[in-house]
Amino acid sequence: MSVLFSTAIWLVAITGSAWLFRRLGQYASDNAPRFRDMPYGVAFGYVLGVVALVWFALAYLQSLSSDPAVANKFFFLGVAINGFILFSIAAWIFRWVGRKVGTDGTRKLFRAMPLTASFGVLVILIYAILAIFAGVIAPYGQDEILQGVAANIIPGGDPALGGNPEFPLGTDQIGRDIMSRLIYGAQNTVGIAFATTLLAFFIGGSLGFLAAVVGGWTDQILSRGVDVLMAIPSLIFALLLMTIASVWSSRLGIPLTVFMVLIIAVIDSTRVFRLARAVGQNIVVMDYIEAAKLRGEGMGYLVFKEILPNATAPLLAEFGLRFCFVFLTIAALSFLGVGIQPPLADWGTMVRDSAAFINYAQFAPKAALTPLLAAGAIALLTVAVNFVVDWMLHRSSGLKE
Amino acid sequence: MTDTLVEIRNLWLEGRSDEQWNPIINGVDLTLKRGEVLGLIGESGAGKSTLGLAAMGFCRDGVRISEGSVTFDGVDLLTASAAVKRGLLGKRIAYVAQSAAASFNPAHRIIDQHVEGPTQHRVMTRAESEADGMALYQKLRLPDPDQIGFRYPHQVSGGQLQRAMTAMAMACRPDLIIFDEPTTALDVTTQIEVLASIRDIVKDFNTAAIYITHDLAVVAQMADQIKVLLKGDEVETADTRTMLSAPTQDYTKSLWAVRSFERPLKAPVVAGSVPVVSVQNIDAAYGKTKVLHDVSFDMHEGRTVAVVGESGSGKSTTARCITGLLPPSTGQISFGGEVMPADYRKRTKDQLRQVQMIYQMADTALNPRMSIGQIIARPVEFYLGLKGAEKRAKVNALLEQIEMEPSQYYNRLPSELSGGQKQRIGIARALAAEPKFIICDEVTSALDQLVAEGILRLLAKLQDDLKLSYMFITHDLATVRAIADEVVVMKDGRVVEAGPKREMFKPPHHPYTDLLLSSVPEMDPDWLTNLLRERGVDNIGDAAVGKM
Numbered sequence: 001m002s003v004l005f006s007t008a009i010w011l012v013a014i015t016g017s018a019w020l021f022r023r024l025g026q027y028a029s030d031n032a033p034r035f036r037d038m039p040y041g042v043a044f045g046y047v048l049g050v051v052a053l054v055w056f057a058l059a060y061l062q063s064l065s066s067d068p069a070v071a072n073k074f075f076f077l078g079v080a081i082n083g084f085i086l087f088s089i090a091a092w093i094f095r096w097v098g099r100k101v102g103t104d105g106t107r108k109l110f111r112a113m114p115l116t117a118s119f120g121v122l123v124i125l126i127y128a129i130l131a132i133f134a135g136v137i138a139p140y141g142q143d144e145i146l147q148g149v150a151a152n153i154i155p156g157g158d159p160a161l162g163g164n165p166e167f168p169l170g171t172d173q174i175g176r177d178i179m180s181r182l183i184y185g186a187q188n189t190v191g192i193a194f195a196t197t198l199l200a201f202f203i204g205g206s207l208g209f210l211a212a213v214v215g216g217w218t219d220q221i222l223s224r225g226v227d228v229l230m231a232i233p234s235l236i237f238a239l240l241l242m243t244i245a246s247v248w249s250s251r252l253g254i255p256l257t258v259f260m261v262l263i264i265a266v267i268d269s270t271r272v273f274r275l276a277r278a279v280g281q282n283i284v285v286m287d288y289i290e291a292a293k294l295r296g297e298g299m300g301y302l303v304f305k306e307i308l309p310n311a312t313a314p315l316l317a318e319f320g321l322r323f324c325f326v327f328l329t330i331a332a333l334s335f336l337g338v339g340i341q342p343p344l345a346d347w348g349t350m351v352r353d354s355a356a357f358i359n360y361a362q363f364a365p366k367a368a369l370t371p372l373l374a375a376g377a378i379a380l381l382t383v384a385v386n387f388v389v390d391w392m393l394h395r396s397s398g399l400k401e
Numbered sequence: 402m403t404d405t406l407v408e409i410r411n412l413w414l415e416g417r418s419d420e421q422w423n424p425i426i427n428g429v430d431l432t433l434k435r436g437e438v439l440g441l442i443g444e445s446g447a448g449k450s451t452l453g454l455a456a457m458g459f460c461r462d463g464v465r466i467s468e469g470s471v472t473f474d475g476v477d478l479l480t481a482s483a484a485v486k487r488g489l490l491g492k493r494i495a496y497v498a499q500s501a502a503a504s505f506n507p508a509h510r511i512i513d514q515h516v517e518g519p520t521q522h523r524v525m526t527r528a529e530s531e532a533d534g535m536a537l538y539q540k541l542r543l544p545d546p547d548q549i550g551f552r553y554p555h556q557v558s559g560g561q562l563q564r565a566m567t568a569m570a571m572a573c574r575p576d577l578i579i580f581d582e583p584t585t586a587l588d589v590t591t592q593i594e595v596l597a598s599i600r601d602i603v604k605d606f607n608t609a610a611i612y613i614t615h616d617l618a619v620v621a622q623m624a625d626q627i628k629v630l631l632k633g634d635e636v637e638t639a640d641t642r643t644m645l646s647a648p649t650q651d652y653t654k655s656l657w658a659v660r661s662f663e664r665p666l667k668a669p670v671v672a673g674s675v676p677v678v679s680v681q682n683i684d685a686a687y688g689k690t691k692v693l694h695d696v697s698f699d700m701h702e703g704r705t706v707a708v709v710g711e712s713g714s715g716k717s718t719t720a721r722c723i724t725g726l727l728p729p730s731t732g733q734i735s736f737g738g739e740v741m742p743a744d745y746r747k748r749t750k751d752q753l754r755q756v757q758m759i760y761q762m763a764d765t766a767l768n769p770r771m772s773i774g775q776i777i778a779r780p781v782e783f784y785l786g787l788k789g790a791e792k793r794a795k796v797n798a799l800l801e802q803i804e805m806e807p808s809q810y811y812n813r814l815p816s817e818l819s820g821g822q823k824q825r826i827g828i829a830r831a832l833a834a835e836p837k838f839i840i841c842d843e844v845t846s847a848l849d850q851l852v853a854e855g856i857l858r859l860l861a862k863l864q865d866d867l868k869l870s871y872m873f874i875t876h877d878l879a880t881v882r883a884i885a886d887e888v889v890v891m892k893d894g895r896v897v898e899a900g901p902k903r904e905m906f907k908p909p910h911h912p913y914t915d916l917l918l919s920s921v922p923e924m925d926p927d928w929l930t931n932l933l934r935e936r937g938v939d940n941i942g943d944a945a946v947g948k949m
Contacts (some may be wrong), residue, residue, distance in 0.1 A: 033480075033482070036482050036483075037482055037483035037484075144630065182764050286765045286766075287760040287762065287765045287766040288765065288766055288767055288768045289832070290758075291758065291760070291766060293726075293745070294724055294725075294745055294747075294753060294756075294758060294777075295753060295783060295784075295834070296745075296753045296783070297779060297783070307766055309768070309770035309771070310768065310769065310770055316631070317899075358661075
């Protein structure tokens with residue numbers, strides 16, 4: 001009840017001060033158009049934004065408090081704000097460098113780039129480097145069990161907490177270096193997700209365009225087939241198929257990961273099919289396609305020379321989003337135990353292995369950090385990819401004008 | 402109360418593109434008195450629409466007013482507060498857009514959208530406004546005025562919708578209406594009705610109007626004053642009769658001269674010669690709807706056959722039958738005396754090569770991701786089998802043929818060209834196949850008169866040089882007069898009249914041909930008045946067609 005009451009008081013206060021803010025603005029600026037024509041909602045938004053900002057600043061100060069009971073409460077918020085500031089600065093510097101270095105084309109690209117996109121590009125670049133050079137960068141192997149090292153999941157390497165400076169992010173229950181596993185995780189999880197998405201696009205894209213160009217019965221059969229596949233909840237469908245595949249994989253001697261890639265690719269290709277067909281149908285009715293048909297061009301020329309170049313923008317944007325979904329599906333399957341199999345390091349499994357520690361977040365936030373590191377890595381990449389995709393969509397829509 | 406309603410002084414507008422501000426309107430002045438109609442003309446990109454919107458104190462996104470003032474009845478619209486503008490727009494200033502079909506909300510009935518303005522501005526109650534709307538529909542000669550408002554926008558025709566939009570603009574009895582090309586998208590027969598209705602209602606309510614168009618003959622009927630714009634600069638302003646009889650500037654004169662292009666008459670076709678393309682008794686249908694009934698005509702070498710008719714008359718369907726996209730249900734199409742397979746997929750490469758097509762919308766006819774060079778090179782390579790330097794030389798020759806500099810345009814994308822240039826590329830692509838016969842589907846109707854005339858002259862020159870035959874689909878009789886040798890008039894999927902051009906423009910006509918011919922606006926400012934008197938008030942456009 002008191003929560004409701006205080007929320008109501010806050011609302012009334014913000015509502016009132018928004019009105020006051022606009023009034024004072026009009027008075028102070030001598031009725032300039034900016035304040036004169038300001039809708040009330042905008043004034044409300046400004047005030048709400050300021051209140052939220054103040055709350056964040058206060059919470060951040062609390063997280064720096066010397067009293068651990070207070071500091072722990074706001075520990076993760078503090079980490080998030082630190083990360084936010086750090087990444088903003090990094091993104092800004094990255095863009096600044098991009099504007100100075102490189103060819104004319106890349107410089108122009110960076111000049112028109114919003115900060116969110118440069119953040120996304122930077123994060124993706126870091127992940128790519130980690131994934132490609134995992135073997136060089138990671139101090140230990142992903143499945144290397146370090147003998148004689150006490151298991152310690154508290155990061156920081158503080159000896160007072162039982163840590164070891166050689167393992168800055170700690171070691172897991174059976175004595176493997178968590179940092180090395182995180183780095184290898186980039187290789188396994190991201191690499192497999194990338195391969196899966198590519199496969200999904202190859203299947204869905206080519207069938208989708210085929211349906212759009214040929215139409216008629218081909219279109220009906222393909223589309224209805226896709227409808228059937230889409231009618232089954234995808235995660236449950238994937239789980240079911242993975243269970244069947246796990247029997248086959250041991251019988252045929254093919255790694256389960258291969259089955260996983262195939263299964264997720266087929267399930268996800270249904271969404272790609274829908275998009276490719278819709279985009280393709282819009283292009284097929286254009287006069288230049290009719291001109292090409294009347295010229296007597298074959299199917300290959302129509303699809304690859306006339307349709308595909310005009311469909312790249314939406315397909316590329318979808319690729320980014322689809323990649324995130326595939327990535328999350330793999331993490332989810334791994335978390336449930338049927339995805340990427342141990343001893344390969346992967347983020348979903350890492351979250352599962354130490355998930356129980358999340359319960360400590362209230363009073364011992366550092367102990368909860370280990371599962372959240374892997375989860376954070378997934379979240380960060382998803383956000384980064386979405387930023388880049390948003391930017392590409394914006395660019396492609398701008399080009400049309 | 403002063404006599405001047407709108408006053409624009411030294412107005413400069415800029416638009417944002419390529420990360421910088423480029424001028425759109427350069428210091429234009431404009432004065433409009435109460436009850437006066439001002440015609441704004443110019444080719445596309447001249448800034449007519451931008452200026453029209455600026456007269457409402459409004460800019461599109463990415464456009465800004467950098468200097469100048471816009472005063473409406475003593476109120477400075479550029480510094481007025483949002484509240485003051487809200488009180489004016491819709492109530493005292495109204496806007497009629499080019500495409501009524503795109504401007505009505507398809508989810509609401511017409512009358513519901515009509516009453517929005519008056520009720521919002523508290524001019525009338527909903528019931529009053531509905532009654533008034535019906536009265537306006539009556540005045541605008543809409544059929545069934547008591548009921549038409551209760552239909553959805555897709556249930557009425559384009560011309561009717563345009564009139565309903567004019568009624569909507571009139572709903573609050575504004576002092577000023579801005580018409581932005583209200584008849585450009587309409588047929589000549591429909592255009593007349595809309596023009597007559599607009600003119601009457603503007604006169605009856607003593608409303609001032611700014612009428613934006615690129616059609617001189619139209620503006621001559623509507624406006625008291627004409628202002629000519631060229632690339633954001635004012636060329637000249639004068640009252641309509643002075644402007645038509647004695648334009649002072651060269652540019653204005655060139656606009657006036659466009660309609661004078663006419664090719665010399667050719668000798669009649671030698672009897673017994675084999676036609677290049679012969680359409681013989683074709684019937685065609687989309688699904689179960691039959692759209693062509695027993696259509697036959699011949700096209701001979703080096704001659705142009707214009708196929709005329711309003712939209713829905715089956716002109717384009719005939720073209721689709723000839724190209725083989727829509728195989729006719731009965732009848733046949735022969736090429737040089739030989740019968741061609743009905744379906745384009747069954748035709749040989751050489752048969753496909755002989756029939757080429759130029760499209761109405763050059764925007765959708767050129768692949769936006771291919772360069773000009775690639776677009777023209779493809780048929781060269783595909784049909785003639787040329788490669789490398791030979792191919793390049795052929796493309797360059799084609800570009801020169803359409804009067805475009807090869808080195809400058811070879812690597813450009815279609816989006817970097819103007820509408821007329823794109824249409825030229827469409828012509829080059831058709832020529833690249835070295836055909837005997839080209840179908841031109843409304844190739845000039847999306848272009849300004851000056852540009853369109855350039856295209857017509859080019860097509861005429863190419864025909865003389867290469868002995869091409871054209872099938873020229875159009876609804877514009879001025880184009881027919883300019884380029885055709887023979888004319889085929891179509892209505893409801895049938896050929897109504899066919900013959901040499903000279904006979905076509907000479908009475909006696911089929912009544913439908915007569916209607917079409919008399920509906921083409923002429924430069925004479927009294928033309929519409931005289932025509933209406935001749936036809937009688939109830940006998941224009943749709944009504945006349947219905948009686949036949």
